[in-house]
Amino acid sequence: MGAKMLVESDPYETRIALLEEDRLTEYFLERRHQRGVVGNVYKGRVTRVLPGMQAAFVDIGLERDAFLYVADVLPALPPGEEGDLDAADLLEGDAGNPSIDTLLRAGQELLVQVTKDPLANKGARVTTHVTLPGRFLVLLPTVRHLGVSRRIEDETERARLRARLEELPAEGGGLIVRTAGQGRDAADFAADHAWLSSAWRRIRDGAALVSAPALVHQDLDLALRVVRDRFSADFTVLWVAGEETYSRIVEFLDQVQPALVSRVKLDREERALLERFDVDRSIEAALKPKVWLPSGGYLVINPTEALVAIDVNTGRYVGRSNLEETALATNLEAVVEVVRQIRLRDLGGIVVIDFIDMMERGHREEVFAALERELTKDHAKHKVLAISEFGLVELTRERSRTNLERQLTTACPYCQGVGRIPSPATVSLRVRRAVLRLAAAAPARELLVRCHPEVARALRDSERGILVELERELGARVLLQEDAETHQASFDILEV
Template sequence: MSEEILINVSPRETRVAIVENGVLQEILVERTNRRGLVGNIYMGTVARVLPGMQAAFVEMGLERAAFLHISDMVSENEEYLQPVGSNETSHESITELLREGQTIAVQVIKDPIGTKGARLTTRISLPSRYLVFMPEMNHIGVSQRIEDEQERERLKECIEQILPENTEGGIIVRTAAEGALEPELKSNQIYLAKLWESIQRKMKDAPSGTIIHEDLPLFLRALRDYITTQTERVRIDDLNCFERAKSFIDDFVPTMTGKVEFYTGERPLFDLYGIEEEIQKSLHRKVQLKSGGHLIIDQTEAMTTIDVNTGAFVGSRNLEETIFKTNLEAATAIARQLRVRNLGGIIIIDFIDMTDEEHKRQVLRALEKALARDHTKNNISAVSSLGLVEMTRKRTRESLEHVLCETCSVCAGRGTIKTTETVCNEIFREVLRAARAYDAKSYLVLASQEVVDRMLDEESASVAQLELEIGKSITFQVESLYTQELFDVVLM
């Protein structure tokens, strides 16, 4: 598995593409006027405490108040706090921890999405390349993705040795630390200790609404979080960012020194790898599979649904084999689409119905294997009796569609508009209503070109009949700025 990280920088936007074996797997976008908030630390004021929800709203200078749940708070009785969705009852009330008007330090763990404000925590965590420092905890942990028990023990021993005596706070060893040497871990620990000291100094006198710590810009976060042992090179098309990235790599990922390149080619970097075309494809509902089958992806506020279809693929043996092959290919394609589109929350996958239990298991395994490289936490359930797979994928930022697009002003997000026939019928009803309510000499209908054309052609007989019925003439005028659904009936 060869991997490349491509970083495209423009004055108003930074984009990072993760490419595996020449195929786009993930795209991250950060705009100058709308930078992500995840990882930022603020001093906030508790605006409202909601005992019924065991939560509070916190004002910290953003457009909308942010949400803080009791499960995301540090408490002296930590063991009593239950995660969101737990059936167990918490022994501690939010009112015992917070009061309105109280000033607290909080960290953003989820960006504002749609109409929802940011999600907060008081469990502050500071990540570096190999480690995550948690000031309020007192234990050493190792990422579950590091499966080798000997390596886990080695890393834990290294951390115990490099930590100064009487050090407060906990350390989590990240997946990227697998194989890292003690000096590399030590440099990360020193960096995090200094960063926490700086944050503590700022907290002492900072008024509410102040940002205490801002996470790294996107291109440096990508180097911190996405570089793996399979990463062959990083290409950056901006000289200033290249110099900063090179310095960052030398300090935190010395094994990548020499693999960071400044791209100076004539063709735009993303065009060279076909990234622009892939971004455009990721905004479409339909995803074509190589076999001839296809996926239909519908993203809504409540959940994302993915429908698998055989399409033009007819197979060569029998129906069950055709369905199985289509589902196998779809499983891999779905995993990639989830990453590229950054789809999160509840995801329902409607695979084509399979009767063979072994086929169901293989398709599910293929999906799990394809999602194993996903940097975002996900959880997959079994195939239901209806052939549906329910899964969740952690949502910390807006999906690619929400970043690049806005709701259509014509259909208001429905995805469909009324037919010209429907609009014509509405106009007839409106003219009748006006004729009964007002005494006018004639009526002028303002509508789009398509509606007027239909009125003067297919509906001409109906128009003539309506004129006889009301005893008034009806004329039509095209308004170029009107959408197909919009019209006005003017009394003359």
Template sequence: MLQNAIALAKDVPRPPETVLVNVTPQETRVAILENSTVCELHIERNSGRGLVGNIYLGVVKRVLPGMQSAFIDIGLDRAAFLHIVDILEQRQHPTETQRIEHMLFEGQAVMVQVIKDPINSKGARLSTQISLAGRFLVHLPQDEHIGISQRIEDETERAHLRNRLEALLPQESCHGYIIRTSAETATDQELQADIDYLTRLWANIRKRSKIAPPESLLYQDLPLSRRVLRDMFSDNTQRILIDSTENYESMLEFAQMYVHNAINKIERFDGARPLFESYGVEEEIDKALHPRVNLKFGGYLIIDPTEAMTTIDVNTGGFVGTRNFDETIFKTNLEACHAIARELRLRNIGGIVIIDFIDMEQEQHREAVLNELTRVLSLDRTRVTLNGFTSLGLIELTRKRTRESLNHLLSESCPCCNGRGTLKTPQTVCYEIQREIVGEARRYHAKSYKILASQAVIDLLLDEESQSLAMLIDFIGAPITLAVETSYNQEQFDIILM
């Protein structure tokens, strides 16, 4: 049986960070380095910017009472998905049972916000509860609740922040807010500027919603280069390097308006080599597209993403240790904890993750590995839910999925294996060819046959399978010629009847 979810530590000190912003006309890439190690990578392409945070005036296309969900047209190629748990009325009264067919009807115009990007064949996921992110606050214009980030644990500080915000809000205000972690060091002037900015933003969105046609984009979130300052900048950020003069100036202007602490940390990069190459990021991106991750002392991970989940297998590899086998396993698993936490962030792996650590006999070793994994996962900006060891010695966790993984973004299925990850052996293809020739000989009476195939298959037919090929020629009573087709992959072949 799985144990209950384990709370991740919130007081683990974050290491110093360096943020690299690489901008080209086609895309913006952001890498976050912790102690000179690449731990996060964000990519935004101009041809397909992420949709999370965007607000649309959608049209209800279909209501599905059986699934308590609806499909909403927001002007994309695929209809977006809205579940009843993401409808404002249900969120405000979670203990009450409500029916989606009583809330929505086909053809209805509804304001919605994207909370998950389209992934693979799934459309975007929507919510009717609008939230607008600022530097220190998240504005909830349809709510009256004031919430506080769970990362702020001190009750005295929570109460102090709540009182400060309430004192700044106008008496007639009926809007809700969530106080972000960064608000702990914010001045009253900075909080007031956030309130004013978010209030104006919501007023503009409402005004546009009254005149815009259905399926219109009402609000688009900030571009990635500015979201770096709003969402990723913290006191741990030492430097922000940008290799584009235009974006350097726009980020500096944004910082002067909303993120004063970042002004002196934004730098224009003018190195002789490209920014990502200078800091080894390009090499890390290439490594992140491979399933194997080598550990420092000889062990390795195998990361296998599938449609349903991602599995991570830990292996000792060439690590033999210095004391005994149990100690070797324990050290490999401890090292794997750090690599796993980093790879989840770097590859942006979301959904269910199953980790198969090397079996440990001693209970204290298992507890130490679980505690270490809990500690390093707490540095993740994305919400992670961790469970203890199962009876099979596996660890299960879930990581919130809001955008495509690095693998999905940068890769596509191999045209040779169609995504299987393996190819049929030349011997298997040889036997397929021979079976097909026998079938063709039974249907048609060709004078001769010509086989077109890859070099490896033809070589096998001329060598190890030459005897079986001769027997086939005798069986069908017709000659067979062979020809190499250099453009064919190992599984491709054609049989020409002459």
């Protein structure tokens, strides 16, 4: 059936869906007033240097100062050093780094690029090592490095690609062949290199003309960025709703990958594109903690501040033979859905998967191998640890943008994001204690408790003994007034 890319754009937002076998696997959203800043290049000013954290804060003109780690300030690699790193690897340092205060000082101006959007109460993360991605190459203006994407595994092809890199003009920087560069010829690389080099010259010259903080280069908008990074021969079609966006995508592809232009189709149907492919319903399901598996098993996904916990359960599935085989079958089925949900929800940081316990080591290894295979579909950088004897798998996944839940939802004002509220029985007992305190301070003949209808119902039914006790001990009437506008955990006590 092949993969499909759907792009739907209007004056308020751009939405992009990636479908595999007509199932939603990834979703990208950019609203006009919430456009991300990853990839943007700024001329910033250092506001604070923190040797204890080996980091500095840089004013780049956003609401919060950006965070700059020492590894992102280090000088470029020595001339001629090569390797198989990808762009992200070049931003990671080691324990031998010099102190940050020997590299930066407060008030210093420098050119930085955003590598992570601001998240929650954290500012953006930036690096001084700018990376400019093209269709087939990544230009590294500050790093002397030639490399090939780790996703290209054939050694003969890797050697050929590295030879092509060495043929390109040396301008003091570095280059990495992207996965899309596999099988490409010298002309493709030369055109990509010329385009990227021109972009870097514009950035460098523009930075010299402005004072910090200032935006020097804005990355492509979401539609062109996803098309650049993800659209390939693996996709059978790219449907676009909106003539302006369609024209821009065709024009862009004509420059960077003309062979794929014929796969771009303008959607003219009256019914909304993403609605036709059932994307909206899939998104609604992805915001819920429980995900059903075809066999009757299910996943429970719980994101927390520290990590994301994913629990696998057999549910209604009872299997056909024994418990061990049932656990294996459910876990293998869960692997596919777990990875799909990680990609769709864009879950990052530490993820812990609690598979159903399996006694046989071979079964645990089979599930782990299936998980590793499925994770090859994920474009985000990740690291996974072997499955434990208890069925736990820990993995880390790169977090570079706001995840689906944070993009589409806000904390519930009723429960403050906890997801649970005090039960009517709990609130009824709080009412009892509050009435006793009030009566001890100022005895009254009649008290009115204004509370949520569910609490009032409990006080008249399951907790009715509370009112009987209060009236007997205090010698006063205790009246109830239902108020649907009152929070279930709140109440007022008035003297009448």
